[in-house]
Amino acid sequence: MLEAVQLTKRYSSLPAVQDLSFRLQPGQVLGCLGPNGSGKSTTVKMLTGLLEPSRGVVRFNGRAIQEDLASYRMHLGYVPEEAHLYPYLSGWEYLEMVGTLRGMGRDRMYLKIDSLLQLFSLHVARHASIGTYSKGMRQRILLIAAIMHDPDILIFDEPLSGLDVTSALIFKNLVQALGRSGKFVFYCSHVLEVVEKVCTDVLILRKGVVIAHDSVANVGKILGESLEKTFLHLVDDVDTMNVARNIVEVMKAA
Amino acid sequence: MIGEIARQEWEYQRDRPFGRLVQLFVARIFRGGGDTDAEGLDLGVGLVLTLLALPGGFVSIFLFDKYGSLLQWLRGQTNVDTLLMAFPDEYFFIVLSMTVTGAIAVWRWDAIFPDRRDHMNLAHLPVATRTIFSANLLAVVFLVGLVAFDVNGASCVLFPMVVSASQGSLLFFLKFAAVHAVGVLLSSVFSFLAVFAILGLLMAILPPRFLRRVSAYARGLVVVYLVTLLCTSFVIPELLRRVKGPAPSWTLLFPSCWFVSLCQLLRLRANPAMAELAKLCVPGITLLTLFAFCVYAIGYRRHFVQISEIAEGTSVVHAPLPWRWSVLEQLVLRTGFQKGCFRFIGKTLLRSEAHRLVLTGVAGLALVLASQALMRAFEGMKSAPQAAMTSEALSIPFVVSFLLIMGLRIVFEIPSDLRANWIFQLMLDPDQECEPLARRVIFVSILPWLLVITFAAYLYLKGPVVAVLHTLVVATWSCLLTNVVLIRFRKLPFTCSLPVFKQHSIVILISLCFGFLIYAGSTAEFESSALSQPMRMLFLLPVAGVTWYIPHYLGKNTIDLERKLIFEETTTRTVELLRLSE
Numbered sequence: 001m002l003e004a005v006q007l008t009k010r011y012s013s014l015p016a017v018q019d020l021s022f023r024l025q026p027g028q029v030l031g032c033l034g035p036n037g038s039g040k041s042t043t044v045k046m047l048t049g050l051l052e053p054s055r056g057v058v059r060f061n062g063r064a065i066q067e068d069l070a071s072y073r074m075h076l077g078y079v080p081e082e083a084h085l086y087p088y089l090s091g092w093e094y095l096e097m098v099g100t101l102r103g104m105g106r107d108r109m110y111l112k113i114d115s116l117l118q119l120f121s122l123h124v125a126r127h128a129s130i131g132t133y134s135k136g137m138r139q140r141i142l143l144i145a146a147i148m149h150d151p152d153i154l155i156f157d158e159p160l161s162g163l164d165v166t167s168a169l170i171f172k173n174l175v176q177a178l179g180r181s182g183k184f185v186f187y188c189s190h191v192l193e194v195v196e197k198v199c200t201d202v203l204i205l206r207k208g209v210v211i212a213h214d215s216v217a218n219v220g221k222i223l224g225e226s227l228e229k230t231f232l233h234l235v236d237d238v239d240t241m242n243v244a245r246n247i248v249e250v251m252k253a254a
Numbered sequence: 255m256i257g258e259i260a261r262q263e264w265e266y267q268r269d270r271p272f273g274r275l276v277q278l279f280v281a282r283i284f285r286g287g288g289d290t291d292a293e294g295l296d297l298g299v300g301l302v303l304t305l306l307a308l309p310g311g312f313v314s315i316f317l318f319d320k321y322g323s324l325l326q327w328l329r330g331q332t333n334v335d336t337l338l339m340a341f342p343d344e345y346f347f348i349v350l351s352m353t354v355t356g357a358i359a360v361w362r363w364d365a366i367f368p369d370r371r372d373h374m375n376l377a378h379l380p381v382a383t384r385t386i387f388s389a390n391l392l393a394v395v396f397l398v399g400l401v402a403f404d405v406n407g408a409s410c411v412l413f414p415m416v417v418s419a420s421q422g423s424l425l426f427f428l429k430f431a432a433v434h435a436v437g438v439l440l441s442s443v444f445s446f447l448a449v450f451a452i453l454g455l456l457m458a459i460l461p462p463r464f465l466r467r468v469s470a471y472a473r474g475l476v477v478v479y480l481v482t483l484l485c486t487s488f489v490i491p492e493l494l495r496r497v498k499g500p501a502p503s504w505t506l507l508f509p510s511c512w513f514v515s516l517c518q519l520l521r522l523r524a525n526p527a528m529a530e531l532a533k534l535c536v537p538g539i540t541l542l543t544l545f546a547f548c549v550y551a552i553g554y555r556r557h558f559v560q561i562s563e564i565a566e567g568t569s570v571v572h573a574p575l576p577w578r579w580s581v582l583e584q585l586v587l588r589t590g591f592q593k594g595c596f597r598f599i600g601k602t603l604l605r606s607e608a609h610r611l612v613l614t615g616v617a618g619l620a621l622v623l624a625s626q627a628l629m630r631a632f633e634g635m636k637s638a639p640q641a642a643m644t645s646e647a648l649s650i651p652f653v654v655s656f657l658l659i660m661g662l663r664i665v666f667e668i669p670s671d672l673r674a675n676w677i678f679q680l681m682l683d684p685d686q687e688c689e690p691l692a693r694r695v696i697f698v699s700i701l702p703w704l705l706v707i708t709f710a711a712y713l714y715l716k717g718p719v720v721a722v723l724h725t726l727v728v729a730t731w732s733c734l735l736t737n738v739v740l741i742r743f744r745k746l747p748f749t750c751s752l753p754v755f756k757q758h759s760i761v762i763l764i765s766l767c768f769g770f771l772i773y774a775g776s777t778a779e780f781e782s783s784a785l786s787q788p789m790r791m792l793f794l795l796p797v798a799g800v801t802w803y804i805p806h807y808l809g810k811n812t813i814d815l816e817r818k819l820i821f822e823e824t825t826t827r828t829v830e831l832l833r834l835s836e
Contacts, residue, residue, distance in 0.1 A: 011563065048378045051562045073380040080378075084371045086278070088285040100274045101379045 001025055002047075002153055002184045007056035009042050009208075016042040017208045020056070024186060026152075029179040031199030031216070032188040039208035040188045041081060044157045047186060048078050060153070074102070077146035081157040081188075083138035087131030091122055091141050094130060098145045109148070116144045120167070135162030143171065153184045160191060172198050271381055272389055279393035282372070283365045303404050306358065309350055311408030314416055317343060321416050337523055340417045342491035344434060345514045347409050349487045351438040352445035352510055353480045354405045359449035360473050360480075360611070366394060366453060367553065373561040387554050391547070394450065402442035410435045429521075437517040444509055444539055449476060451546035457553030465557070470607055477611060478618035483510060485622045497527040505531055512538060586694050591687050595678075599695050599747050602670050609665050609748070616661030623657070624650045642715040643785065648724065649778035651708045655732045656773050658700050660766065663739045666692060666747035675749040679821055688819060689743045689809075696736045705729055720785050727781060727791070730798055735773060737805040742812060744820055751822050 002024040009017045017039040024030050034040050045051035047058055049069045058065045065072040085094060092113065099109035117123045120140045130138060139162045146154065156175070160168050175198045179185050189195050195202060195216070202219050204212040212219050267273030284302065320343075321336070359366070368376075368390050376386055414431035421427070456469050486508060494511060505511040505527075515528035516535045524532060587593045603609055631647035641647050669675075705725050712721035777794075784790035 045562050050373075050377050070380045070382060073378060076378065078378045080374050082374065084374045086282065086371070086375065088281060089278075097274055097278060098375075098379065100269060101271045101376070101381050103271065103380070106269055 001059075001061060002186075003059040004043075004047065005057050005059065007043070007046055007053045007058065009039075009046060009051060010054045015208050017046070017205075020205075020208075020210055022203060022210075022213060024184045026182040026184060027179050028201060029175060029185040029187060029199045031195035031202045032186065032205065033190075033192065033195060033202060034205035037207075038205040040205060041157065042208075043205070044078075044081075044155055044186070044188055047155055048076060049073065074149075075152040077149070077151035077154045079139075079142045079146045079156045079159045081161075083135065083142055083162070085130045085133075085138055085141060088129055090127045090129055091117065091133065091137075092126040094141060095145055095148065099148060102149045104149055112148045113144070116148055120144055120170075136164055136167060139163055140167060147178075151183070153186070154178060155186045155188075157188045158190065159187075160189065160194060272385055275376075275381070275386060275389035276392050276396070279368075279390045280396060283362055283393060283397050303400075306354060306401065306404050307408050309354060310347065310406060311412060313347070313350065314409050314412030317413065317416050318419070321419055334420070336417055336421060337521060340430075341495065341514070341518070341523075342487070343413070343417075344437065344517055345491040345494075345510065346487040347406075347413060347434070347438055348441045348513045348517075349483055349510045351402075351406050351409075351442045353484045355401050355442040356445040356449050356476065356480045358401050358405075359446045359453075360476050363449075363453060363469065363473055364607075366450065367457065367550075368558045370561055373558060377562075383559055386558075387551070390554075391550065394550075398443055398446045401446065402439050405442055406435070406438040409438060433517050433520045436520065437513045440516070440535060440539060441510060441513040444513070444542065447539070447542045447546045448509075451542060451549060452476065454546055454549030454553045457557050458549045462557060470610060473607070473611055474614035474618075477615045478621065481615060481618040482622050483508065485626065486510070494528065495525075497525060499526065501527040501530045509534075509538065582698065586698055589687060591681065592691050592694070595687075595691055595746055596695065599691075602748050603665070603699070606670050606748075609668060609670065612665050612668065613661055616657050616664075620654045620657040620661075623653050627653060639715045642712065643720075643782060645775075645778040645782040648781045648785075649774045651704055651724075651728045652731065652774040652777055655700060655704055655728065656735065656770055658704075659696055659732065659735050659739060662696050662699060666743075666745070667750070667753055668748065669751055670748040672749070672751060675746075675821055678746050678749050688746055689740050692740055692743055692747060693736055695747070696740075697733075701729065701732055704732070716785075719788060723785060723788055723791055724781065727777065727794065730794075731773065731777060734798060734801045737802065741805045741808055744818065746819070749821060 004020055004022050007017055007020040008015065020039075020043060022030065032040055032043065042051065046053050049058075049065050049072060052066065060072055060075065089097065095113045095117075096109065099113065104112075114123070117126050120143065122137060122140055122144075125133065125137065130141065133141070139159065143159060146156075159171060163171060172194060175185060175187065179198075179200065187195065187199055199216055201214065202212070202216050203210060204219070268277065321339070368386060372386070377383075410431060414427050414434055417430055418427040452472060453469065456465060456472060460468055490508065490511060491514070494505075494514070501511075512531045512534045515524055515531035518524040518528045519532040582596070583593050587596055603613065627646045627650050631641040631644045636644070705728060708728050709721050709725040712724050780794070781791075784793070
């Protein structure tokens with residue numbers, strides 16, 4: 001079980017996340033929603049061990065991850081928000097490097113890289129430098145890097161950004177399949193429809209505080225409407241229609 | 255057999271996380287640094303190493319003329335003390351080695367330390383941060399060795415060959431080569447470590463939000479120091495040779511003196527001052543190494559391990575002062591195209607590190623040459639008004655304007671993140687405003703302060719007539735030079751890919767050297783003799799007329815296709831198909 005207990009993170013006394021707690025069971029896909037600055041990325045970084053919480057703890061199978069980060073990360077697959085890759089490496093070289101750093105055996109690693117590159121339609125471009133890849137191609141490389149060692153925990157931070165329609169559909173099915181195969185999946189996104197479709201549970205953050213945490217069906221029931229409307233009701237104080245009208249007025253202004 | 259073992263060891267290490275990290279960091283130091291994927295001056299490892307090796311090799315070959323026994327005999331030089339003759343050249347090689355290695359360290363400044371990209375790619379993997387630290391350190395050590403060997407490899411073989419050509423003794427060659435290699439390799443290592451230590455120190459003491467800004471100035475200062483060091487090669491050997499008694503305190507500022515003294519000591523040719531300086535080499539390098547690695551460790555801890563915390567914070571940016579731009583826009587710029595692009599050019603010059611660095615290097619060279627000219631002007635205990643009328647003093651504004659105009663012209667060619675130039679590609683430039691725009695940028699950046707300083711200095715020293723005439727000549731020559739360097743310029747600065755190497759590039763380089771001599775040297779010589787009789791200044795009018803007419807004529811005879819704004823430099827095909835049948 002992956003467990004966050006009263007996680008709090010402060011940046012020079014300003015709280016980014018406050019008292020965040022949840023439990024993630026094998027097979028559960030937890031979606032994390034929230035507007036910009038709500039603390040999603042900070043939460044992801046604490047779950048991956050990139051940030052140390054100011055207070056609280058993340059436990060995996062009952063053990064605090066900070067006690068042995070290296071062994072925790074052996075079980076972790078992570079797709080970061082920004083696809084900052086080394087542009088001078090080819091896709092194959094990058095995956096080979098990640099596999100080596102994860103301690104994968106060469107034969108197994110090559111077999112997996114080759115198969116996954118084919119399945120993600122990147123095999124043709126595998127020896128081209130990443131600098132020449134489109135945003136979607138880079139994102140697919142990151143996805144392969146996250147799953148190639150068969151991790152138990154998968155943390156996706158905006159994984160669909162830049163993906164084409166087919167790849168996005170494949171990915172949505174992949175997340176559901178990963179959940180069914182007993183993985184722990186934490187899924188951060190702005191795309192409410194995707195969270196609604198692929199996640200079993202949802203966590204909504206606002207200004208670093210959890211304002212809703214339940215199954216997707218139950219959160220929707222709060223207002224008896226779709227997740228999108230529920231989200232807007234819970235999180236945003238903004239009248240989106242009004243803002244759109246104002247933008248057009250400013251555009252047309254002399 | 256050894257090759258096979260080495261290959262197997264390499265294969266084994268490549269499959270280990272540590273070996274793979276070292277490989278990654280070596281590649282990163284050569285080919286990519288910073289947090290962005292911006293296209294910069296990525297020349298490739300092979301080309302970089304070749305370029306680094308070239309200066310030492312070329313200089314050695316040029317010295318054949320000096321050391322060839324037949325040529326010495328033809329010049330009537332007999333009983334030549336070869337080691338004494340080689341002393342200034344050895345100093346030059348040491349300075350060259352320090353400058354090139356230091357410049358490499360400054361160039362790869364952002365790539366030496368692990369950055370945010372490394373953190374995002376590596377920190378979530380099951381690799382300990384100390385492993386990343388050690389791998390990067392090993393990559394830096396490897397780089398120091400590689401650069402030192404590469405920069406000095408050619409001179410370590412060719413220079414001793416040239417020097418010992420007249421000796422005919424293998425032992426002399428071997429001894430000379432060994433001592434020379436020790437001197438230049440140590441100086442290279444020292445130079446790299448010094449820059450590494452400065453960077454590490456800044457990272458260790460500065461908060462992250464100040465680091466970027468301060469490090470830009472620090473890099474600029476290092477570049478100016480390296481240019482100064484290179485320029486000392488014409489003066490310091492003679493000064494060192496003449497020192498009687500203990501080493502003067504200024505030698506502490508130039509570590510190149512320590513290393514050339516070490517060479518002299520190893521050849522048993524050192525005077526007491528040199529013997530004293532030579533003793534600084536080993537403790538100096540040892541202390542510098544320890545210091546560099548200590549500050550590297552602290553800097554790594556502060557900036558890499560805690561990068562997540564840094565990345566989350568937002569920095570406070572002060573609002574720019576809009577009045578500076580609006581004043582310029584009202585005085586100099588006319589159309590919307592010019593106003594928009596002028597701001598972009600100005601801000602790129604002020605904020606892009608690569609562009610600032612090149613400009614700083616050029617400005618440093620201008621400063622050093624101007625200082626040398628000023629010193630020469632005062633030789634022979636002249637008074638300030640007397641010195642002001644020498645050709646050396648008169649050449650100062652010409653030297654500065656030539657180098658800065660050429661520097662700006664070169665900087666215009668360096669792209670700034672080409673992926674962002676789509677916005678300019680969408681714009682229309684129906685009136686071919688690129689050339690006037692570039693001209694205005696050069697004028698605004700250089701002329702106002704240069705002319706004010708020149709006029710004020712000569713008004714104070716020589717009165718209004720000389721001040722007006724000299725300022726007028728500097729202004730006219732700067733305008734004409736700007737016109738010449740912008741012939742057929744049809745790009746927006748920084749938005750076009752780097753120009754490809756053309757066959758006539760070497761001719762352009764040689765023309766530049768001659769141009770500099772004529773522009774700065776001959777004009778000042780003429781002025782020195784003509785300013786006392788102002789009517790003689792009229793002789794400059796026809797020269798100015800011709801220089802104005804040539805770019806004007808070429809501009810008038812340019813077809814519309816050649817005026818079109820370009821965003822990519824393409825090579826001209828040697829053979830062009832006419833496709834008459836289509």
